[in-house]
Amino acid sequence: MDIFIENIPSNATREQLKIAIANIIHGPEYRVHSPTPMNLDITIFRKPRKNGTKCGVVTLPSVAVANQFLATHGPSSTQSIFVGLRLLFKRSNKPPRSNIVEEVRRMPYIDPRIVEEQELRSQELLSHQVKIACLQFGWECRDNVFSVEWEKSQADGVLGDMVYNDERREFRIYMDGTDRVHIAVIHIAQIASVGSNVDGTHPVICFSLRQPPTFESDSPRHTSEGLGQNLIEKLLGLNLFDIKPPKRRRHAFFHQSHASTAMYTSSAIRIVCKSRADLQTFRSLCGEAHVRLDNSVPSAEYRRLFSEEVQTQFTEWLKTLSWKIAFQLESIVRKLLADPTELLLCRGRIERMISDEGEPYMIAFLRYFATPLTAWFWYDEEEDEDRPFAGSVDELFAQCASSFVLPTKKALRPAAIDPDNLFDCLHVTISPTRMQLDGPYPERSNRVMRSYPHNHDSFLRVSFVEESKLQIRLDPEVDGRAFIKARFGNFLHEGLIIGGRKFNFLAYSQSALKEHAVWFVKDFITPEGVPVTAQSIIASLGDFTRPDPQLVYCPARYAARISQAFTATDSSTEVEAEEIFRDEDILDPTGRWNFTDGVGTISREMAIAVWKELRKKRRKARRSTTYPRAFQVRFQGSKGMLSVDHRLEGKVITLRPSMIKFEAPESTNIEIARAFDKPGPFYLNRPLIMILEQLGVPYETFEALQDRAVRDAQNAVRSLARGARLLEAYGLGASFKLTSVMLSLDKMGIDPPTDDVFYQRMMDFAVNHVLRELKHHARIPVKDAWNLVGVADIHGYLNEGEVFIHVVPTDGQQPFFFEGQTLITRSPTIHPGDVQVARAIGAPPPDSPFANETLRNCVVFSTKGSRPLPACLGGGDLDGDVYCATMLPELRPRTTYEPARYTPALKKLLDRPSTMHDVADFVTEYLYSDSLGLIAIQWLLIADQSTQGIFDNDCMLLSDLHSDAVDYPKNGNPVSLQRIPKLKMRAKPDWNAPETVTSLDPSKYYQSQRAIGRLFRAIDLPAVHVINDAEREQRRRLRRTGQNANPDLDEIINNFHAADPLEDDEVTVAVYERVMDFIAAGRHDDDLISELWELFQQYTSQLHSICTSHTLSNKRGAMLTEEEVIIGTIVAKCSQPRKRKDLMSTMRERTATLAQEVGLQIEGDEGTLPYKSLERAWVAYRIANLEDDRFGARSFGWVALGEVFDAIKKIEESEGYF
Known part of the structure; x- marks a missing residue:
């Protein structure tokens, strides 16, 4: 409630009034309203009255509090409050502002004097300046020397200063220029270590950073403005959308002269202070910031490791090498694992290795060589027993080369790689200061990659991110737009140069654009002698002026159509021209709404042929007795869905106008973006819960679902079966088939291996992942609710508001038909009308078209009425959108809301065709x-x-x-x-x-x-202390691997024969006894042991690459743990969970491909008998056990164990056990 205030002195402040009134309402007589001090809000009107005083309003949390206050301080009261003058209070004649009332009710009272003290403390800290005599950026050498690669000093001894901003938790280094002030911003979280001491006669500060600082510039008069109250408002979101001209500019380097070395030398900073007093000031600031300060600093030398001459020499050398080798060498430098001079010292060895062993050997070796290079940065004083290699990079290279064994050709190019559906993809990540190279990694292919099967290495997937690897975010005080144009836009327009080769911007897929990723390509010549450029690739895709001539006038729409050719798809089968039919879309009477927007049809025979072709290319595909009834496709210039029409005969597909985006008649292959062969699980999320709650679903419904999910997570460690079901429910461990393996072990009567530290950590990470998803995203699984693709009732059987749903679960549940009131929605939900209730018709009547074809695992929407139901659900359509459906009465809204209209926005057009x-x-x-x-x-x-x-x-x-x-x-x-x-x-x-x-x-x-x-x-996340133990143990294992990278093969074979599996752990003993039921698991051929040992080495090398390229940390040598990767999660906290989700997604894709490749190699060539496959799997499993102190051994063991159970299952099936 608002109370009107009069007679406020013109010089009185909000804080003074707030304190005076708070002294009253925080008295004992008001505690009946709240046991804690109540909040209030003060507004003073700007315009003074004739007598010079002002008026205002105090907002109190409730009418009862306001009435009590007015009873003692109102017009007829005797008690007074003085703030210079006696304040006069009376009931306001205007309703209170609802947002202010809510804020007063929800927020605790904070004494303005405390806020003022905090602000004064911040200003006080800002006034403590560390005077800088010399600023240096450089390279931290392995001999504990700081190599100065760039520096600035001032003749008069004062170059600039450094201050600490407590509210932003950052150090800011200022250097005065002629017309701008150059700034380096170091956030506390970026600091890996910092030391200060006197080096000779110079007081020195040395920063070692996890990632480069943010480089800015400002006009001199703005160096310290706007960091007080304006900053507080920014942080609280008050001015988030107040668009004002930014004061500061962002840069990729500290100073123009720093540009050539900034990408390599920005994470190591050395500051020479003006005096020792400045050193003491800095130490005091570190104390205030709670930053641990070392008392030692490295000595400085001018080694010119990244001089223009060295960089030119390195680049010219790379130009003489093959592109694939040049990419790997530049990747080592870009990841800061070695400097160019160190690799140039290895030049002779590298060129001899290429000459003697060939290019594939060199590439495999360089990817392997990254492991000991990475481990070099992990030395810890507490781990003396694992002291890393102490020589030079050249000596380490020689040591690794002497023991490296080229994996077999089979291991170099695993059988699981299907050139039609997977390709090796090179990755480049561009941040504001750095550029990092990764790969190649197997990725799902697309139309363009299939067109150039011998030139995949000419393409780059380029991502634009912040230094933290998070998505780009703009600071409203910095001109981020100009920076993005200058930094990232420059690459898009001018291209990028890697290994002496120029790459040009090509295109993107729609999903990649959302991740800020695009494709680049370098000019190349095909094996047939055809020159290919970015321009020729675009021209080959089709005619973008048909059927819509206006398409090319809208750059975004033009690019969206090009992106169809870059959508990740599987190639399925060729289609002859006479097998392609055209049909009209089904529209409402007005012609505005399209009931078949994006969906055509496919005959049963063609659907079976497509599915057979897809499965033929997946040797490990799960057994299936049927085929999907719906496919998301790309065909020629069309995109959308094809659902089975039982009336079509032969191999036929039917396209509709809403599917055809451009003309590309030369392509006759149906590309499958997704085959909907099973129903998807459904999870609640925060937006949907917010809508359902306000449509009448009680909180207790959500609480019960979450409580069940928490119980399932906590009980997962009690048995292997429960753990398996938890992993399956949240899609964890799928890359390594953990659910299947754990269920097989459970059937053998094996309990969870409580003494197995790796397993315990693995499950700890899984439980943490589940609880984190529940707490921070409300991702709550809902039983008896499904995600199903939407298709149209082309027969016109369903009435308006009706749906037909036939679900065939994959977990053993019986198939069933939805019947009655059914909640239908689609993610994302953001409008009350995005949740609707439809009537499911149940089992199909005998005379209905669905009796002939039930379109299993789809939502069939009616094609009758005034508006399609999918269009009501967040503007959905039928080109592949997935819809949630459930008959659960407790989740059904008590009321529904009219859907939003979702009027299409205007296109941004040019007055000429787009380029x-x-x-x-x-x-x-x-x-x-x-x-x-x-x-x-x-x-x-x-x-x-x-x-x-x-x-x-x-x-x-x-x-x-x-x-x-x-x-x-x-x-x-x-x-x-x-x-x-x-x-x-x-x-x-x-x-x-x-x-x-x-x-x-x-x-x-x-x-x-x-x-x-x-x-x-309701959820308390357990502290995952074991992540530190897992990381420490992994560092030790990797260092041991680096020191003894390839032990003598004879030693491996002898150890294998000498070991007795019956003396191993419970799991190994049980598996051994199970294997002995089918084969003699005693003596095995040395060649087989040797082959699988090589496979194990190749696996660990690729796993290491995946672990290093999917970490959230930008620190040199950072990587995921093996436990994280096998589960498919990232334990590290992240301020942008979407980024972690994207990283986890790509990590899971790559580990799934790797595990599948290894599984196929263990199984043996196609045609290998199951008994032989079982022997191979058992040998691989024993190798993993015997080498379990090596990185990668435990996850390799799980892959091998999966192959053991697969082989046993094939034997039992072939011999009639089932």
Whole structure:
């Protein structure tokens, strides 16, 4: 309630009034309203009255509190409050502002004097300047020398200064220039170590950073402005969308003269202070910042490791080498594992190795060589027994080369690699300062890659990220747009040079664009002698002026059509022209709505042929007695879905106008983006819970579902079967088939191996992953709810509002038909109308078309009515969108809301046909204008803050803006930040705090009373202390691997024969006894042991590469643990969980391919008898056990164990056990 205040002195402040009134309402007589001090808000109107005083309003948390206050301090009271003058209070004649009332009710009272003290402390710390005499960027050498690669000093002894900003938790280094101030910003979290001491006569500070600092420049008068109250407002979100001209600029380097070495030398900084007093000032600042400070600093030398001459010499050498070798060598330097001079010293050895052993050998060796190079940076004083290699890189190279054995050709090119559906992809990651090279990794292919099967190494997948590897985010105080154009836009327009080869921007897929990733290509010549360029590839894709001549006038739409050729697909089967039919779309009477938007049909015979072809290319595909009834496809210039039509005869497909995007008649191969052969599990999420709650679903429903999920996670460690089901429910361990292997072990009566540290850590990481998903995303599994692809009722059988659903689960449940009231929705949900209730018709009547074809695992939508139901669900269509369906009555909303209209936004058109230069402009703009995630989280925050929840006008506006942001990649019109509504209050709900925040600041976060807030607080995440132990143990194993990379083969064979499996652990003994039921598991051929030992080495090398390239850390030598990779999770906390999710996704894809490759190699060539495959699998498993102190051995053992059980199953099936 608001109380009007009069007679406020003109010089009185909000803080003074707040303290005076708080002294009253925090008295004992008010404790009946709240056991804790109540909050209040003060507003003082700007315009003074004639007598010079001002008026204002105090907002109190409730009417009862306001009435009590007025009873003692109102117009007829005798008690007074003085702030210079006697304040006069009376009931306000205007309703209180709802957002202010909510903020007062939710937020704790914070004494303004405490806030003022904090601000004064921050300003005090800012005033403590460390005077800089000389600033140096360099390289931390292996002999503990700091090689100065760039420096600036001042003749008068003062170059600049360094200050500490407590609110931002960062050190800021300033250097005055002629017209700009150059700034290096070091956030506390970036610091790996920092030391200070006197080196000779110079007081020195040395920073070793996990990632480069942020480089900025500013005009001299802005060096310290805006870091006080303005900063607080920014952090609290008040000015997030107040677009003002940014004051500062961002750069890829500290100073123009630093540009040539910045990408290599920005993570090591040496500061020579003006005096020893500055050293003491810095030590005091480190104490305030809680930064651990070492008392030692490395000595400095000028070794010119990255001089222009050295870089030129290195690049010219790379030009003489084959591209694949040059890529691996430059990758070592770009990852900061070695400097160019160290590799140049190895030049003679490298060139001899190429001459003697050949290119494949050299490439395999260089990828392997990265392991001991990485381990070099892991020395820890506490781990003396594992002291790393002490020589030079050249000596380490020689040591590794002497013991390296080239894997067999079979291991170099595993049989699982299908050239039609997988290809080896090279990766480049470009950040504001650095560029990192990775790969090659097997990735799912696309139309363009299949067109050039011998030139995959000419393509690069290039990602644009922050130094932290997170998605690019703009600081409103920095001109980020100009920086993105200068840094990333320059590569898109001018190309990038790697290993002396120039690559040009080519295109992107729609999914890759969302991840800020694109394709680059270098000019090449095919084996047939045809020259290929980026321009010729685009020209070969088809005619983009047909059927829509206006398409090429919209760069975004033009690029979206090109992107169809880069969608990850599987090649299936060729289609003759006479097998392609055209049919019209089914429209509503007005012609506005399309009931078959994006979906055509396919005959049963063709669907079976497509599925047979897909399975033939997957030797390890699971057995299937049927075929999918729906496929997401790319065919010629069309895209969308094909669902089975039982009336079509022969091998036939039918396309509709809504599917055909451009003309590409030369392509006759059906490309499969996805085959919907099974129903998908369904999980709740925060936006959907927010909507369902406000449509009448009680909190207790969500609570019960979450409680069950928590119990399942906590009980997972009690048995192998429970653990297996948990992994299966959350898609964990799928790359290594852990669910299947654990269930097989459970059937043998084996208990969880509690004394196996690796297994325990593995399951700890799995449980942590599940609980983290529940707490931070409300990702709650729902039994009897499914994600199903949408298709159209082409027969016109269903009435408006009806659906037909036939689900065939894969977990042993009986198939069933949905019948009755069914909740239908689609992710993402952001509007109350995105959740609807349809009527499922149940089992098909005998006379219905569904009696002939039930279209299993699909949602069949009606083609009758005024508007298609999919279009009501977040603007969905039928080109591959997946819909959630459940008959659970407890999740059914008590009321439904009219769907949003989802009016298409206008296209951004040019007055001429688009070029790829225009597409590059669009990608550059997208990097800084992509606001989809921002809009989604703003909607959720306002829905939590507002008393009207999701029905708040701002939420309704945001749902429209969200639709525009979804369409932005296809129409080129970005959503202006100025259109995005501001938050209702400064504080945010507690569930929005980044997971990296361990203690919530009550001035920034309030306890949300919405369901998602209560669910968030209901889960306490266990501290995963074992991650540190796992990382430490892995470092030790890798160092031991590096020191004894390839032990004598005879020693391996002798150890194998000497070991007795009956003296091993319980699991090994049980497996041994099971294997003995089928084969003699005693003596084995030495050649077989040798072959599988080589396979094990190749596996560990590739696994190491995956671990190093999928870590969130940018620190030199950082990598994931083997336990994380086998489970398929990343334990590290992240302020952008989406980035971790993307990394986990690619990591799982690559480990799945690797595990499948290794499994096929263990199984043997096609045609190998199951008994022989079982022997091979047992030998591989024993090798893993005997070498379990090596990195990769434990996960290799799980792969081998899976092959053991697969072979046994084949033997039993062939001999009639089933």
